[in-house]
Amino acid sequence: MIALLVRDLRLAVRAGGGFGLGLAFFLIVTVLVPFAVGPEGETLARIAPGILWVGALLACLLSLDRIFQLDFEDGSLDLLATAPLPMEGAVVVKALAHWLTTGLPLTLAAPVFGILMNMQAPGHWWIFVTLLIGTPALSMIGAFGAALTVGLKRGGLLLSLLVLPLYVPTLIFGAEAATRGGAGMAVTTPILMLAGITAGVVAFLPFAAAAAIRINIR
Amino acid sequence: MTKMERTKQSRDAWNWLWEWANPVKFMHLTGKALPWVVGLTLVTLIPGLIWGFFFTPEADKFGSSVKIIYVHVPSAMMAINAWAMMLVASLIWLVRRHHVGALAAKAAAPVGVVFTVIALLTGAIWGQPMWGTWWAWDPRLTSFLILFLFYLGYMALWAAIDDPDTAADLTSVLAIVGSVFAVLSRYAVNFWNQGLHQGASLSLDAEENVADVYWQPLVLTLVGIVALFVALVFIRTRTQLRRRRLHALELRERMADA
Amino acid sequence: MELTVEGLSVARGGMPVLEGLTFTLTTGNILILRGPNGSGKTTLLRTLAGLQPPLAGRIGLPPEAIAYGAHADGLKATLSVAENLTFWARVYGTTDIEPALAQFNLKGLRNRAAHSLSAGQKRRLGLARLLVTGRRFWLLDEPTVSLDQASVGLFADAVRSHVAGGGAALIATHIDLGLAAETLDVAPFRADPDRPTRTPTAFDEAFT
Structure with missing residues (x-):
């Protein structure tokens, strides 16, 4: 499993753009918002947590189709399926690799991008914390969506259509916790719900995703 | 079907129910049942709607707009129930590999999405005079919008996959995972915004919500819409079975040529 | 150790392609699969590898082999x-x-x-x-595609030493590898589309 993680990370680095593209997209979304809603600091500060969450979510979506598609095309997925590695484990590792190359950089960048959105003091901390807890769920749900669409020729658009509704609860609790935290309100409930979603998703979705891959390659 | 599966089935006390899962039996039974279901739809839905629209008094604070409940409430109920039926049918396909299950789920999805759209549109039309807005991010409204997106994704996945069995398997997995997330979304949306929508119009103590004069025709339309749903799903499943059969014949033809 | 196949039927896209295959491959041996394009050799190998379920029959296989x-x-x-x-x-x-x-x-x-x-x-x-x-058991699907003469020789040597060392190989190929091997022609096992009841799928059964 470690071998697979190392390989996927190495591939992401060699391919270039693995880390950079999602981040650049995130930055552009964050920059575009003030152009659309106006430069008033107060408005920007109020919508900042939500915008950063939506931006991170969309940036995450960009690279989802690569989780399994490349391995499917070059035949590695067939070979992995016959290897002594449970498919569930492979799914978890690949979701983890996706998170390390996408979710984690986004999480680290979000507090900095918050400055562009006129975010105030505790807000930076809470956007970091909520994304840190929530982005693993985004990667895992995304891996499930990628597993469903892995064999399809025009899977990319369909993948977005399938995954975005599944992202709703994560987004609601994540953005709510970030907003409340930034405003100095109690965050325990949404944070716990967010953590619960991540834990549940990581515990159960690998089985559904592995089943989908087995169906897709047979 | 393996031998083990079949002996299990013969022991099954619910055998009469599983008869429906055999495509030939399904075609036979639905062929007989269909006129009755359609008849039931006609004698409940049409009188119910006429009664509801023309022979109920106008409510004090609602005006005549109240009468939209005869479309709105039944559609909203079926929008959710159709998804529940698809979930059960998908589970039947995954566990027992009955094609009727997968195809019935496939057949129900467009019907369910139409009910969802009707519920959303009539809700908007009702909401305009009542709340002064076509749309509000109320938990109920939002949940239905999310349900609509789930229907779209489900149908798009069916449409995108060529092999019918693969499509049946993957959409079934999506139906199960989607159901869990739909429930989760419902809670999340409730937490996110406590809304303006009144509580469920129908509950065991329904009289508290809806007065008798409105309640009686509503029961008729509710029965009618269930019958309509069953009739549509029967018809569509029959079509799907025939198409599936055609697909199998075509494959065999191609193999014979090869 | 041996790989045993009894009454195996395999399907592609829901339709049976090969039916009633029975053979045994023991370590130290090579079995060459022959048959025209589209006859189901790849489907058979994928089924043996566990990538798709067999339609009927039994595959006996030591674990992790x-x-x-x-x-x-x-x-x-x-x-x-x-x-x-x-x-x-x-x-x-x-x-x-x-x-x-x-x-x-x-x-x-x-x-x-x-x-x-x-x-x-x-x-x-x-x-x-x-x-x-x-x-121990190699299942190979057209292994010599795009190999030159010398490389085919290398490959044949690799298979020979693998088998000599207690391995076995099941190879679908069209060329003569110069290996001492048994040959299995899959053509006689092709599913007959006009007699679909030989290994009925659940779906066919439901209609006939």
């Missing part, structure tokens, strides 16, 4: 030859990739990125993967 070599080699273009091999070695819990490199004459290419290899060199790397799996 199979190494499957498909049409596609599963190589990562940006990884070097050695990195590609090391990955598969670690997945299968082995460490030494040197014998595999030597066997397929890849030592000189070990630090070359896979995308810079020729088609034949890629194929040799894909076949070298079999050696690092440490598995």
